[in-house]
Structures are given as structure tokens and as C-alpha cells.
Amino acid sequence: MFDPKLYREACRELTAPEDKIEEIIAMTEKTNKKKFxxxxxxxxxxxxxxxxxxSVAAADPEGFESFLINIGxxxxxxxYRSDVTTEDGETFSMVQSPEAKVENRDGRAxxxxxxxxxxxxxxxxxxxxxxxxxxxxEDTRITxxxxxxxxxxxxxKEVGIVKAxxxxxxxxxxxxxxxxxxxxxxxxxxxxxxxKDSSVDVSEGIADAExxxxxxxxTTDKSEAEK
Amino acid sequence: xxxxxxxxxxxxxxDTIYRVAYHALSSPHDAEDVMQxxxxxxxxxxxxxxxxxxxxHWILRVAVNESRRVLRSFWRRTAVxxxxxxxxxAPEDPARAEVLEAVMALEPKYRLxxxxxxxxxxxxxxxxxxxxxxxxxxxxxxxRARARLRKELSEEKKEESVYVRPEIIP
Numbered sequence: 070m071f072d073p074k075l076y077r078e079a080c081r082e083l084t085a086p087e088d089k090i091e092e093i094i095a096m097t098e099k100t101n102k103k104k105f106x107x108x109x110x111x112x113x114x115x116x117x118x119x120x121x122x123x124s125v126a127a128a129d130p131e132g133f134e135s136f137l138i139n140i141g142x143x144x145x146x147x148x149y150r151s152d153v154t155t156e157d158g159e160t161f162s163m164v165q166s167p168e169a170k171v172e173n174r175d176g177r178a179x180x181x182x183x184x185x186x187x188x189x190x191x192x193x194x195x196x197x198x199x200x201x202x203x204x205x206x207e208d209t210r211i212t213x214x215x216x217x218x219x220x221x222x223x224x225x226k227e228v229g230i231v232k233a234x235x236x237x238x239x240x241x242x243x244x245x246x247x248x249x250x251x252x253x254x255x256x257x258x259x260x261x262x263x264x265k266d267s268s269v270d271v272s273e274g275i276a277d278a279e280x281x282x283x284x285x286x287x288t289t290d291k292s293e294a295e296k
Numbered sequence: 297x298x299x300x301x302x303x304x305x306x307x308x309x310x311d312t313i314y315r316v317a318y319h320a321l322s323s324p325h326d327a328e329d330v331m332q333x334x335x336x337x338x339x340x341x342x343x344x345x346x347x348x349x350x351x352x353h354w355i356l357r358v359a360v361n362e363s364r365r366v367l368r369s370f371w372r373r374t375a376v377x378x379x380x381x382x383x384x385x386a387p388e389d390p391a392r393a394e395v396l397e398a399v400m401a402l403e404p405k406y407r408l409x410x411x412x413x414x415x416x417x418x419x420x421x422x423x424x425x426x427x428x429x430x431x432x433x434x435x436x437x438x439x440r441a442r443a444r445l446r447k448e449l450s451e452e453k454k455e456e457s458v459y460v461r462p463e464i465i466p
Contacts (some may be wrong), residue, residue: 071445072395073414079392085314085331093310093332097339098329147340188329205333206340232336 147206150230164228164240164258167204169213171222171248178219185274187213194219222247228258302339305351310335312352312416313359319411320363320404324334330362337362356416356426360408367404398448399441406441 145151150164171190178191180202182231193200196214202213212227227242240258297305310331322420337358338351345351350360386400387393399410413434424434 070449075391076399076410077397078389078409078417079387079396080315082387082392083315083318083396084311085328087355089331090306090310090335091329096304098299126429144379189325228327239393270310 106224143282147209149211149228150209151205162230163272164209164230166228166243166258167211167213168247169202169224169226171215171219171224171247173219177217180213180215182213190215191219192224208232217247220247297341301373302335302458305355306335307336307365309352313355315411315415316356316359316408317363317366318368319407320360322400322404326366330359330366333362334359341393342431349368349388353422356418357428358427360412361428363408395445395449398445400446401448405429406437406444409437410441410445413438 106228111235146162146188150162152160152162167183169180169182169187172181176191177189178194180187180200182202182204187202188200190200190202194217198216198217202215203210203277204213208230210229210231214225214227216223217223224245225242228238229237229241231237313331313334314327317327317334318324321327321330334355338355341354345354346365387396399407403409408427409423412418413420418426420434420438421431423438424431427434429437
């Protein structure tokens with residue numbers, strides 16, 4: 070006979086690991102959701118623009134300069150995406166692709182995303198040679214697909230946003246392999262009407278121009294803030 | 297949501313999300329992943345909740361949806377063996393372990409309905425809303441779940457009480 074009281078007592082014993090919840094709280098406390106200060110805004114843009122020089126300036130250097138001057142604000146939407154508004158009212162989004170790799174730890178394949186263990190994918194690689202990790206924020210979707218074995222793997226990071234109507238818009242993707250992992254860094258993808266006239270497709274092509282934006286921004290921001 | 301409000305909500309509802317995901321997925325590891333995803337969505341939720349009850353229902357709905365998404369994911373097409381939950385989650389008390397095992401042996405939709413109705417104390421209509429199902433469908437699920445649990449648990453009882461009459465040797 071099913072005894073609801075007994076079942077409730079059994080369920081009460083089902084609890085998440087204590088440290089896991091505290092870990093999540095600590096993780097969110099590190100995330101800054103607030104609008105960036107003007108100084109920070111300018112520096113983030115500078116870092117972003119430094120990247121864009123690689124692909125955009127070659128095609129249209131004058132357009133690039135004008136664009137850089139007209140930057141208005143940068144609002145961080147979530148942990149991956151920031152929305153930029155120019156003083157002319159034009160907007161575009163930039164989404165940071167996470168740093169991701171597979172580590173071999175005593176024979177266990179651990180997927181590491183942004184320096185944190187995301188999943189133990191040993192069994193998935195052993196069985197299917199395939200694993201998919203997804204991370205959602207309010208609008209941004211990050212999909213990391215790992216193919217291969219623990220020794221020789223290929224990891225594809227796809228970045229996109231879910232629009233208001235529910236449709237998915239892919240920004241772009243970049244690839245890391247077990248051979249290139251030591252040199253691989255998280256890239257940034259740009260998207261918006263502002264790029265329509267550009268002869269270079271920055272939404273897709275920027276993956277070839279990866280720059281460590283997080284390091285750049287943090288270092289510069291701190292040193293400037295101390296002044 | 298402020299950091300303080302989020303921390304309070306995470307400590308209050310972390311276990312609830314974990315239990316929902318656990319009932320849906322039968323895997324402690326996947327349940328932890330779902331808990332993390334749902335809590336991060338809560339943190340990034342921009343609108344204010346009207347009440348504590350509103351927040352709880354939002355959390356339950358998102359937890360069910362996220363668990364279903366994981367359940368549908370192609371890397372979970374191979375079923376999670378029942379042994380996985382036994383390894384980590386069986387209550388020490390045999391009677392509790394037995395009833396939880398019986399519930400976990402049901403299909404995911406039945407397990408979720410049973411959990412939301414019997415543990416979270418939701419009404420049938422609220423359970424249906426959380427599971428995005430019709431009220432009548434949820435009523436049927438609960439009816440079938442109860443019937444299966446009754447059968448399962450009474451059969452176990454019968455097996456336990458089997459008595460072999462000693463043979464009388466003249």
C-alpha cells in the first residue's frame with residue numbers, strides 16, 4: 070500500500086549536496102549585473118574594438134574609426150552577452166564564447182568551462198565518442214559539443230541567442246582540439262544591424278580573430294580604477 | 297533580484313529543485329546540473345515575483361521544464377540504470393527506501409506528478425500547470441501511479457510474508 074506520509078519522509082532525505090548550493094550562490098555573487106560605469110564602458114569597448122580591428126578595419130578603416138567614437142553604453146545582459154548602444158542609437162550584441170577544454174585526470178575526461186569543472190564526460194566519450202554541454206542564460210545559449218576520445222578530441226563552441234519570438238539565432242562558433250588547446254582562448258561574437266554594410270561578416274568571421282577580452286578588460290579596468 | 301534575496305531563495309528552494317529533477321531524471325548528477333541551471337535562471341529573472349508562492353510555482357515550473365529538456369537530450373537516450381539512484385540516495389529506513397524505490401520505478405511523468413502532488417502539496421490543477429498538462433491527464437496519471445504503487449508495494453509485502461509450511465515427517 071502506498072503511504073504518502075512514508076513517501077514524504079523518504080523525499081525529505083533527498084537533498085542536494087550542501088556545498089553545491091553555496092557554490093552556486095558564491096558564483097552569482099561574483100557576477101556583476103549592474104550597468105557598467107562610464108570608464109568601464111569605454112574600456113570594454115576599447116577591448117572589443119581592438120578585436121574588431123583585425124577583421125573590420127582592413128575592409129573599412131574609416132568606418133571603424135567613426136564607429137569607435139560614437140560608442141554610447143555597454144550593458145551586460147548576462148554572463149556571456151553584452152549589448153552595446155552607440156550614441157546614434159544603433160545597437161549590437163557581443164557574446165563571449167567560453168574557454169573550454171577536456172582534461173584527462175587519471176583517465177577521467179573532465180569538461181572544463183571557464184576554469185570550472187562542468188561535467189565528467191568519460192562515459193559519454195567511451196560509449197558514443199560524443200557529448201553535448203549546454204548553458205542557458207535569459208537569452209543566450211552556449212552549446213559545447215565534444216567529439217572523439219579522451220586523448221584526441223574536438224570541441225565546438227556554438228554561441229547564439231533566443232529571440233523574443235522564441236526563434237534561435239546563431240552568432241557563430243569556434244573550435245578547439247586536443248592539439249590546439251594550449252593556444253586556444255575564448256572568442257567574442259558580434260551581431261547587429263550596424264554590421265550590415267560591412268564587407269566582412271563579423272558575426273561569423275570574428276572567431277578567427279580571438280583575443281582574450283576578459284583578461285584585457287580586467288587588467289586595464291583595475292589599473293584605471295586605482296588611478 | 298538582489299544577491300541577498302537570491303541567496304535566501306537558493307537555500308530555500310535548492311533542495312526542492314533537486315528533488316523535482318531527481319524524480320524526473322533518476323540521476324543525482326543530472327539533478328545537480330538542473331538545480332544549477334534553474335537557480336541561475338532565477339538569479340537572472342528580471343521581473344519581481346508577486347509573492348513567495350508565485351516564486352515557488354515559477355521555480356517548480358522551470359525545474360520541470362529544464363528536467364524535461366535534459367530528459368529529451370539525445371545523450372540521455374540510453375536510460376539511466378536504476379542502480380545509479382540506489383547508490384547515492386536510498387534512505388536508511390527500509391520502509392522509506394521501499395516506497396521511494398517503488399515511486400522511482402514509475403515512468404518519469406508519473407514520478408513527477410506524484411512528487412508535486414504528494415510532497416509539494418500542489419493541487420491537481422497546480423500540478424497540471426507545473427507540468428503543462430491537462431488537469432484530467434494529471435488525474436489519470438495519479439490514478440495509474442497509485443494503482444501501480446499499490447500493486448508493486450503489496451506484491452513486495454506478499455513476497456516478504458511467504459510462509460513455507462514445514463513438511464510433516466511421519
